Amino acid sequence: MAGLSVFVTVGTTHFDALIQAVVDEGTLEALQHKGYSKVTLQIGHGKFTPPEGQHQGVALSHFRLKPSVAEDFAAADLVVSHAGAGSCLEALQAGKPLVAVVNNTLMNNHQIELAEELANNGYCFFCYPETLQETIAKLDLSQLKLYSPGQPRLLAEYLDSVIKPVCMGRVSPMTLLLPSGASLQRR
Structure with missing residues (x-):
């Protein structure tokens, strides 16, 4: 029986802290414990290149950019995304559970407001790279509401x-x- 899959996206920019947090041994263990066995990482223009292959019982693969990630969203059982509006809405409109990860190094950070608002309305979980492992470990997808587009x-x-x-x-x-x-x- 195949396990669940995760799609991680940083959009068209770079967010190495998110990619590093996902491939951290503790985060991979938490994902594996929740039944996830495959993680696909879209790493954008980041400098950090994550490992590939099996790690902590999770198969890792990555790519930088491609014309469309719609198929990746569709294939995922969980989306872990930077908290940019485009990626968050794409995940929610695809009907996927979402963990929005705020890049707290950005100036005039609109990501915090968006992630908090979506989380406060029950549409996603949000965290920072340094709290991703804990967020995954406590993940209860039954708490999320299905997003209804406007x-x-x-x-x-x-x-x-x-x-x-x-x-x-x-x-x-x-x-x-x-x-x-x-x-x-x-x-």
């Missing part, structure tokens, strides 16, 4: 209803900036 069509319809009258000259663009009930009358 309805972008509704936003598009709303924007059309606001912008079309302006484009057709029926409404002044300035009225869009005024509070409800205000007017542009000159005094």
Whole structure:
């Protein structure tokens, strides 16, 4: 019987601390204990090259970049990702359990807010590279809610209803900036 698989992604950048945390002996033991036997790492432009082959009962393989990682997301039983918006949403939209790992070395770090918000809403777990092993060891996927994507069509319809009258000259663009009930009358 084949074990479960993990897809790890750093996106198009580099996040060596995440890759190093995943291939750490303790993290691999925690993954193996949870039933994961295969880890595929997308390492981006990182300087650290992880080992390949069997380690702690887990088969490791890696690649840097490829045109699409959709198949990797689809094949995974668990996604461990940097906490960038694109990768997190791709994992959630694919219906995959997600551990979002925050790169705390970034300035103006939007990843913290995104990861905390997703975790607070029950869509993922989040941690830092130094707490990944502990997070994996305590992983209880039954705590996660299935992510329901938004309805972008509704936003598009709303924007059309606001912008079309302006484009057709029926409404002044300035009225869009005024509070409800205000007017542009000159005094």
